[in-house]
Amino acid sequence: MANLEPTSSALKPVVWSIAGSDSGGGAGIQADLATMNDLACHACTVITTLTAQSSVAVNLVEPVSDEMLLAQLDTLLQDLPPKAIKIGLLANQRQIDLLSRWLALDLPDHNKRNGTEVAVILDPVMIASCGDRLDGDDTRLDFTPFKGLLTLITPNALELGELVGQTLTDMSQYHQAAKDLSLSLDTNVLAKGGDKGPAWRSDLAQDIFVCTRAAACSEIHQQASFLLSSQRIASNNNHGTGCTLSSAIASVMASGFVLHDAIVVAKAYVSAGIKHSYRVGDGPGPLARTGWPKELSAFPKISSLDDGPSLPRGIKFKAIDERLGLYPVVSELSLLETLLRAGAKTIQLRIKDENDPHLEDKIAQAIVLGRDYQAKVFINDYWELALKHNAYGVHLGQEDLYDADLKRIADAQMALGISSHSYFELLLASQITPSYIALGHIFPTTTKEMPSAPQGLMKLQHYVDLFKGHYPLVAIGGINASRIPKVKTTGVDDIAVVRALSESEQPGATYRALSSAWEQANVVE
Ligand SMILES: Cc1ncc(COP(=O)(O)OP(=O)(O)O)c(N)n1
Numbered sequence: 001m002a003n004l005e006p007t008s009s010a011l012k013p014v015v016w017s018i019a020g021s022d023s024g025g026g027a028g029i030q031a032d033l034a035t036m037n038d039l040a041c042h043a044c045t046v047i048t049t050l051t052a053q054s055s056v057a058v059n060l061v062e063p064v065s066d067e068m069l070l071a072q073l074d075t076l077l078q079d080l081p082p083k084a085i086k087i088g089l090l091a092n093q094r095q096i097d098l099l100s101r102w103l104a105l106d107l108p109d110h111n112k113r114n115g116t117e118v119a120v121i122l123d124p125v126m127i128a129s130c131g132d133r134l135d136g137d138d139t140r141l142d143f144t145p146f147k148g149l150l151t152l153i154t155p156n157a158l159e160l161g162e163l164v165g166q167t168l169t170d171m172s173q174y175h176q177a178a179k180d181l182s183l184s185l186d187t188n189v190l191a192k193g194g195d196k197g198p199a200w201r202s203d204l205a206q207d208i209f210v211c212t213r214a215a216a217c218s219e220i221h222q223q224a225s226f227l228l229s230s231q232r233i234a235s236n237n238n239h240g241t242g243c244t245l246s247s248a249i250a251s252v253m254a255s256g257f258v259l260h261d262a263i264v265v266a267k268a269y270v271s272a273g274i275k276h277s278y279r280v281g282d283g284p285g286p287l288a289r290t291g292w293p294k295e296l297s298a299f300p301k302i303s304s305l306d307d308g309p310s311l312p313r314g315i316k317f318k319a320i321d322e323r324l325g326l327y328p329v330v331s332e333l334s335l336l337e338t339l340l341r342a343g344a345k346t347i348q349l350r351i352k353d354e355n356d357p358h359l360e361d362k363i364a365q366a367i368v369l370g371r372d373y374q375a376k377v378f379i380n381d382y383w384e385l386a387l388k389h390n391a392y393g394v395h396l397g398q399e400d401l402y403d404a405d406l407k408r409i410a411d412a413q414m415a416l417g418i419s420s421h422s423y424f425e426l427l428l429a430s431q432i433t434p435s436y437i438a439l440g441h442i443f444p445t446t447t448k449e450m451p452s453a454p455q456g457l458m459k460l461q462h463y464v465d466l467f468k469g470h471y472p473l474v475a476i477g478g479i480n481a482s483r484i485p486k487v488k489t490t491g492v493d494d495i496a497v498v499r500a501l502s503e504s505e506q507p508g509a510t511y512r513a514l515s516s517a518w519e520q521a522n523v524v525e
């Protein structure tokens with residue numbers, strides 16, 4: 001065989017759709033292929049079932065043979081192993097048993113040999129949008145063989161009711177059922193509310209996300225339930241909505257994003273798809289394919305469904321009316337003063353030793369120095385001391401937000417910067433309307449142990465595309481002189497650095513050099 005050079009398309013993440021064919025082209029395998037390709041993945045298909053289907057009826061459902069199902073799985077695994085798998089229609093119990101056994105034995109064996117991990121998203125399809133059943137009429141399918149094998153299951157209200165054997169009439173029952181399902185299948189659950197129509201909220205399409213465990217994600221956003229609310233779009237064109245959502249989640253995870261991000265991006269993708277949907281037959285039409293979502297208004301609002309403190313909305317923090325510039329984050333007062341003397345106009349005091357006997361003194365002095373040099377001094381973590389000494393601003397991490405009195409900070413006219421490590425955290429941060437949002441860590445760092453993986457420039461670019469102009473955006477983590485040009489091309493407003501200055505023998509001179517490199521680098525390379 002010819003030794004082919006890799007092409008750029010060879011770098012596309014491979015995503016599989018294990019699902020049924022919809023001859024009408026709006027749902028199933030056809031919707032999945034369109035979605036995965038639209039989201040810059042390479043789609044492979046494992047067809048479980050043929051359906052003779054249009055936008056108004058399902059006239060015949062014919063499962064493929066066991067041999068054909070397994071042959072497709074094994075053939076693909078040899079040459080086109082997946083980064084993520086979406087599972088849709090399984091026509092009978094036999095298919096569930098075969099596939100779950102394959103997921104339990106063959107896939108892990110492959111993953112172990114190749115050092116890979118595969119996200120598996122199950123959309124438990126039971127009924128087509130025209131109302132006809134797809135999974136056989138007699139006995140209900142038992143999905144328990146998938147216990148422990150899934151990353152996420154995405155039932156709609158009707159499917160969730162069937163899976164837990166209850167009729168679900170209100171949100172609290174719905175949440176409880178999602179938690180029960182999560183426990184019984186040992187997986188994360190996205191319980192979709194769109195098919196409830198306006199019964200719950202006429203203006204919103206609301207889903208419940210029960211997270212039990214997610215890789216590379218901060219602890220506070222695990223073992224938690226969230227309500228994800230999007231504007232309900234008045235349209236009957238909902239054919240293939242669930243297929244599109246689950247295949248979008250698989251595609252976004254295959255592209256390296258954490259589960260929480262895949263869910264919010266996929267939800268925005270579906271909203272845009274419904275907004276631009278079209279009609280072809282007499283029944284509900286299919287969704288449009290509108291590419292990677294870049295409109296902030298398409299993304300859901302996130303709120304917590306757990307007891308305990310929640311994040312306030314609608315308070316406004318001081319708006320920063322000029323660029324932050326190169327933003328040093330320092331732990332020593334002497335370095336802070338050196339950098340102010342070198343011209344830093346924004347700087348942060350970040351002392352991680354809370355038992356430092358001179359903590360309050362240092363904070364007070366940093367704030368006075370800021371005033372002397374007419375610079376914006378942010379205090380990391382210690383919001384009460386920052387308030388007491390009237391600092392320009394406070395920087396808080398996502399977990400810090402729940403302990404801080406954000407209203408007092410806003411009332412004191414102080415600026416607030418918030419850390420973020422994902423789309424999900426960016427959305428949470430933006431709901432608080434802070435003065436700036438930090439995006440990190442972009443490159444590997446030794447300054448701090450991080451639960452998340454380095455974001456890299458591709459993700460930074462996506463975040464900037466979505467949030468630029470809404471908030472000042474600051475990239476942080478592993479940024480040094482050699483990385484400045486690439487970071488600048490993303491269009492991020494400014495950068496924050498720790499070691500690039502703290503490890504320099506001449507931090508004042510290094511500050512000036514880095515600052516002018518940042519100002520002079522081109523946004524477009
Ligand atoms: C500008 C900037 N970005 C991010 C951080 C990190 O803040 P946080 O997540 O609270 O972590 P700690 O710094 O407290 O360890 C920051 N300090 N500054």
Ligand SMILES: Cc1ncsc1CCOP(=O)(O)O
Pocket residue numbers: 440441442444445446447448476477478479496497498499500
């Ligand atoms: C505090 C913090 N938050 C995200 S990355 C980071 C440390 C960045 O340090 P460095 O610039 O030395 O990589």
Ligand SMILES: [Mg+2]
Pocket residue numbers: 380381395396397400
């Ligand atoms: Mg902090």
